[in-house]
Amino acid sequence: MSAANESALDNHHPGVRSAFEHVARRNPDEPEFQQAVLEVLDSLSPALSRHPEYARERILERLCEPERQIVFRVPWRDDQGRVHVNRGFRVEFNSALGPYKGGLRFHPSVNLGVVKFLGFEQIFKNALTGMSIGGGKGGSDFDPKGRSDTEVERFCQSFMTELHRHLGEHTDVPAGDIGVGGREIGYLFGQYRRLANRWEAGVITGKGLDWGGSRVRTEATGYGNVLFTQRMLERVGQSLDGQRVVVSGSGNVAIYSVEKARQLGATVVACSDSTGHVVDERGIDVDLLRQVKEVERERISVYAERRTGARYVEGGSVWDVPCTVALPSATQNELDADAARTLVRGGVKVVSEGANMPTTPEAVRVLREAKVLFAPGKAANAGGVATSVLEMRQNARRTSWSFEHAEQELAEVMAGIHDRCEEAAERYGAPGDYVLGANVAGFERVAGAMLAQGLV
Known part of the structure; x- marks a missing residue:
């Protein structure tokens, strides 16, 4: 653990320091992941002091270890016939609250540490929505910029050929992120549908409006x-x-x-x-x-x-x-x-x-x-994943909402997230501290579910 990280955890609950030492030791070359973990743990000493069962059951160590990490090869052929090999990732981090939910990012900077940082953030972001979704994230070091539509299609089909076996509307539901927009979602969903031999609209979100998407998802x-x-x-x-x-x-x-x-x-x-x-x-x-x-x-x-x-x-x-x-x-x-x-x-x-x-x-x-x-982003930018769940809700009912209705639902979700953060901050003696409020409110919801479900 670096000197900066050691000083950041001075005077913290022993369980917090122990959890971060565990993360730093097991993930030494993943600075983004360590940063995301440290940012959350820095707020959690009051929660561990108030709830000693969290430390006793090592909730923090369990929360910082993904339930499943999937890394796979993605071979594809460009328009000139050349073969390329990229690396695909899906980190299924925590499913205590529901199926894994989180986007796919296609960008040259993507590696396992980046995906883990994003997936860890997603746990708390999803918990803050109040919805029944767990946290996960995925992607590839493939860069769609400058690639033709047919090259992107070939890549997406190869990527989904491997990933599809790990997905399901009650298991893991990806969406878009940087480098994955409507075009990529279409190719990914089409390949999933072909391989699964069923129309499972809720397995991926960010779909087109004509085939299961939700209004306001883009915005x-x-x-x-x-x-x-x-x-x-x-x-x-x-x-x-x-x-x-x-x-x-x-x-x-x-x-x-x-x-x-x-x-x-x-x-x-x-x-x-x-x-x-x-x-x-x-x-x-x-x-x-x-x-x-x-x-x-x-x-x-x-x-x-x-x-x-x-x-x-x-x-x-x-x-x-x-x-x-x-x-x-x-x-x-x-x-x-x-x-x-x-x-x-x-x-x-x-x-x-x-x-x-x-x-x-x-x-x-x-x-x-x-x-x-x-x-913090886990609170302020949670509107995307919240609307993804609203899309899943519409898919389950085989219905579609108006723009106005979907926007009103989004506004209510964001108000709820704000109020959860504010309430947690006030409850722990730090009114107006949205960092502490977001981290504690998200953590308490996930930790409570983990305790209730036993050592899994």
């Missing part, structure tokens, strides 16, 4: 994060109306965060991609952003070329743009301590994570010390 993560932000502001007597917002990223989560923030009266002045960021003082034009990034798949600089008054900043940090609300919605560890200090100097009031673990531990400390309202 859900971004919309949900903004709704959570609005709820936090309401708690302190404010609202999003009139706020100046910066969103990192320009993918699905970012686009629909921009859209919902605008609907609630905010002005979103900046967003980004891996090459740089754009600043648009009049407010980001979400239709143009969607055209550039989702339809044409162009760089964010093209937005500035077409939008009068917008400017493009190559490189640099989108967090240099002053704002009152920041929504990190790109990727893990994108917002570091220096960026957090810049945000504080710029007058930020709220930081709410649209991506998974986008804020480094050091940055979280900076924001909390500055009394900035901070919402």
